Amino acid sequence: MSKSNNVYKDAFNRCLRLLDETQSLPSEPELGTLLGVSRTTVRSILSRMEETGLIAWNKRNKTVLRGPRPEDFFPEEETDSLAEIIERSFMRRLLAGGAEAGMQINELELAREIGVGTTSVREFLIRFSRFGLIEKRRNSHWVLKGFTRAFALELTEIREMFELRSAAAFAALPEDSAVWADLDRLEIDHRRLASDIANRFNEFSELDERFHRLIHRASHNRFIVDFYDVIAMIFHYHYQWNKAEERQRNEVAVQEHLAYIAALKSRDPGKVDAACRKHLKSARQTLLSSIPEGRQAQPADGTLSGTFARA
Amino acid sequence: MSKSNNVYKDAFNRCLRLLDETQSLPSEPELGTLLGVSRTTVRSILSRMEETGLIAWNKRNKTVLRGPRPEDFFPEEETDSLAEIIERSFMRRLLAGGAEAGMQINELELAREIGVGTTSVREFLIRFSRFGLIEKRRNSHWVLKGFTRAFALELTEIREMFELRSAAAFAALPEDSAVWADLDRLEIDHRRLASDIANRFNEFSELDERFHRLIHRASHNRFIVDFYDVIAMIFHYHYQWNKAEERQRNEVAVQEHLAYIAALKSRDPGKVDAACRKHLKSARQTLLSSIPEGRQAQPADGTLSGTFARA
DNA sequence: AAAATGTTTTTTCACGATAAAAGACATTAC
């Protein structure tokens, strides 16, 4: 089957949404930049839009004939990249329980269960290994290290080290740096969210990532910036998984962020340090409380069929 | 061609060296553990040893008939794994010069030049990406970030953060921890090397890695331990590449290590911190001095054929 | 002539296939 055309389908859907706003589409290169795809893909999109009567296309003229209808869109599930499909599938298994430290991961079986080739699974596992949750035995299988309390503690230890340093670097940035405008924008978004937290509390996770990435970037250190991928990934699944008291947790976090932002704006190293520490401490608590320590217990004779097999 | 049998060949060579020391070989499972391979591979090795008249093999009896001769060994270059071959080849290109920040890396061409399949190259690049020297453009090529001064500074910043913390944790380890014996052994090896530094200075890099890995392990943090892979990789190639004043540099480093070891043994946090800082500072200097800042300059019309192409 | 469109080439992504290596099961030896 070689390669799915999800890049095309996803870009097509995004292009459809663009149609609502304008009378005619821009040039091919411009569309390419806008959608983040090559001109080859842009032309495929335009071809289909012409075929389905969405636009009239003649060279530079791309006139919108009608607005997009629901049936024009490709189904959501066809727009995901293989890597995303594998990651979701893998994480579901990992968090579903019954996946404990020490278990073996079987590439072939994982591939079969998800319905993809082994190569894609192998590449996924290699990429995923940097998150510290799995480990490769040379010439042999992968071993699951488990989403344990130890993992969470090690992760947060580094996070705190990195963020304290980044926050200090942030506060020391010159007055005319562009980051202060970014920070202002974030502050406004935080205030907006805070004022309607009862309804929009689930929008916090996106804001959270934006905020912390901005701070980490101030370190000007690629290892610190890259490490935030690990945190983001863990928190992403953590948010999906642990919905207990979500509203209240996020409400607290928004307030901590606002205090943290104020401290940064004051540019007082002591205040920054204190606000940063306070927020990181409660973030750690939140993460730790979501890890049931009792998960280690398991039926001793479990015929663990599936991807994760007893070692 | 599917898969080379380098695991077998490498294990065979190592097994040959074992032959020199004993009259008869141990059981198959035991040999497997000793060589770090499966019994399947052990049996292939024994088969060949029987065929070439090295041993007489009858079930449990594996009598050594003669010592190994040079022609019994497989050639060194056939014992390397594909991953090693690709890494060496890639690093040679990277350090050979003409490889600057911003250049594109072409999987297909790299694969052709090395004479391997694209899959292996892809997997190598994914694994290698965690070192922070290359970066992937989604759905497109890899970009070389370059072995620059900025890279070295970012690397050492993290290293210093991690090692200071690890060293402090090390010194706080209980008296009965096994690490103190490891440290004693390392101290002895350092003294031995110091006493004959004029001849054995090139043995330092191996000792260096052993020492720092021991310290990092005291952090009990997988991210810190794993990060040492980045440092080890960089220093590995750096040692091969920059031979200038190697003897003198290593001589200094050995003495710093000894002072560092003494500080750890004193378990005085202040002394540990000072000794660690001092050594890390000179390590950073060594690394920085080996990066010629002028490497940015390049002929403007360079027809950069090969793996790294102008962006 | 700068920037678009039209066309062709190259590269990336993903698969199935195959030999090497690991692992599991069955049998024999001590």
Next chain:
DNA sequence: GTAATGTCTTTTATCGTGAAAAAACATTTT
């Protein structure tokens, strides 16, 4: 009955192949 050997099965490592997507080149339009 434990631990080895002998045999068979499964998994991993690697390649070649082909479609999707990008990139390069050629031509037209403004």
